[in-house]
Amino acid sequence: MWRRSLVPATKYFSTMKKEKMGFGWWNHVKPAPKDPILSITQDFLADTSPHKINLGVGAYRDEHGRPVVLQSVQAAEAYIAANQFSELLSSDATSKLVEQSVKLVYGKNSDAVTEGKLAGIQALSSTGACRLFAEFQKRLYPDSVMYLPDPTWSNHHNIWNDAEVRVRTYRYYNSISKGLDFPALLEDIKNAPDQSFFLLHPCAHNPTGIDPTEEEWRQISYHLKAKNHFPFFDVAYQGLASGDLENDAKAIKIFIEDGHLTGCAQSFAKIMGLVGHRVGCLSILSCNKKQATAIESQLNQIARAMYSKPPAHGMILVSRILSDPKLRLLWESEMKVMTNRIMRMRACLRRNLEKLGSHINWEHITNQVGMFCYSGLSIDQVVYIAKKFHVYITHDGRISMAGVTAENVEYLAEAIHEATRVNK
Ligand SMILES: Cc1ncc(COP(=O)(O)O)c(C=O)c1O
Structure with a gap:
């Protein structure tokens, strides 16, 4: 019976007013500005x-x-091809990647790693790790400010702006000396409101290629601590500044020695030549295991709503290279x-x-x-x-x-x- 009362779609549309039919979805969309890179x-x-x-x-x-x-990547690919992918993808495969990644930046014997105070999550390379952190920052400290170096990788601005975190810059580059503007950098740290977030490139600063010296890092760490600022490291090039992984992480170690809590976005895109695989890690050093567990659950919830889980293939490649001594x-x-x-x-x-x-x-x-x-x-x-x-x-x-x-x-x-x- 109910079928008879339905008006056929063609008849229904033909009786609709023209202007109603012509509603212009997306008419207001303008092309986005070009990405500078x-x-x-x-x-x-x-x-x-x-x-x-x-x-x-x-x-x-x-x-x-x-x-x-890289040959190491080719060997890891051969390992994947020779095994059942489902077996490689054990339930703790992701946490192994996180464990190996944090050892790279904090050092395998550091208290940060051994005492369970690190919250960590696999991320979509460094861009994804930064975005996750930005969302987390907005959720937990909605009125906080993220200070970015001037200049910085241009996408940092997009990431924190899109997460609706307030962004300011701190001075970094001196165009006359073509070096670090260290006095201005310290001044901006001192003048920022207490408990601000500061994004730092621990090595191979993009775009300037200028890194602070060890002594300058010590001073930066001291002044950030004095103001209770939170240092967030974007580690996109560990090893590619000096050729040595440990040496390129020395800034982070200085901050840990000084008792900072820190965040790290890590990328394997450049350092393993895996740009298209989007393998990375976000870690946050907290005060204790209970805090770390709570932070990790928040990060997982944010990721779950955005993309659920990152792809597994690149994660297994990186994990294999980091865990096999020869590779x-x-x-x-x-x-x-x-x-x-x-x-x-x-x-x-x-x-x-x-x-x-x-x-x-x-x-x-x-x-x-x-x-x-x-x-x-x-x-x-x-x-x-x-x-x-x-x-x-x-x-x-x-x-x-x-x-x-x-x-x-x-x-x-x-x-x-x-x-x-x-x-x-
Ligand atoms: C400082 C910095 N962070 C993040 C990225 C993006 O890295 P990924 O490709 O791992 O997302 C880059 C490079 O493009 C970069 O220079």
């Missing part, structure tokens, strides 16, 4: 020149400019190869610029560490080398040294030299 790759892909070079994105390339799959050694030696090649390219770029008779002091190229060279080129100079030489770097003058090779370094030096002469 990813848009460089789009410009590069659209360029048809055979001379083009992409030095925008921080992805490691070998001496011929080819992407690299671990192989990976660490490969990391040294990557770091040394980048350092050689820094020296080579500087030498070539000096050979061309550049009037500019290029010492900062070799003083900086990690994947990036904060060249000091102006936006006009950056645009010039893209237009005339088809060399793409980010608009802030950041050059990804990981993409510089013996084959393109002379060309790059010529491009920079000409751009700095033409656009002073």
Whole structure:
């Protein structure tokens, strides 16, 4: 009976008023602004020149400019292929990754690791770890402020803004000395409201490649503690600054010695060449085991509503490399190869610029560490080398040294030299 009373859909719609039918879903949507890093790759892909070079994105390339799959990663892939994936994915596989990750940053014998005071969760690489932390910060300290270094990886701003956490910056870079603006940095720490959050890059600061010295880290730690600020480390390049994992984590150890509670976002994207796998870890050091358990449950709840669980394949790769002594050694030696090649390219770029008779002091190229060279080129100079030489770097003058090779370094030096002469 009820079927007969239904009006057929076609008849129903034909009787509706035109204006009701025409409701404009999404008419108000405007294109989002371009991402300052990813848009460089789009410009590069659209360029048809055979001379083009992409030095925008921080992805490691070998001496011929080819992407690299590390041998340690290949061996871990072979291990996965030779086993039943479901067996590798034991119920505690994720917690093993977390355990191995935190040992990397805090040290395997540190009290932070052995006393159960760390809350940890596998995260979608460092971006995901930062976002989880930002959500957690908003949930637990809704009125707090996150202080980011000026400059910083541009996506940090998006992450904390989207989580609706108030963001401010602290001074970091001195454009005259092309080094750390240490007095200004300390001043900003002292002037921030008590109990603010401070994001720190413990090594290979992106984009500047400028890290504080050990003594400067001690002072930063002291002043953050004096104001009860919370240090949050974004560890995206551990090992790629000095070639040594422990050395690159020394800032974090100083903070732990000083009795800070800390947060760490870790990424395996750059250090294992696993950008597409999105493997990372978020850890928060708390006062005791009870706190750690509570924090971990909150983090798991936040992640559950966003994406439930991260993918497992990359997690098993990383876990295998960190837990198998032979693979671990192989990976660490490969990391040294990557770091040394980048350092050689820094020296080579500087030498070539000096050979061309550049009037500019290029010492900062070799003083900086990690994947990036904060060249000091102006936006006009950056645009010039893209237009005339088809060399793409980010608009802030950041050059990804990981993409510089013996084959393109002379060309790059010529491009920079000409751009700095033409656009002073
Ligand atoms: C400081 C910093 N944090 C996070 C990221 C993003 O890392 P991931 O690819 O692991 O999300 C990057 C690099 O792109 C970075 O430089």
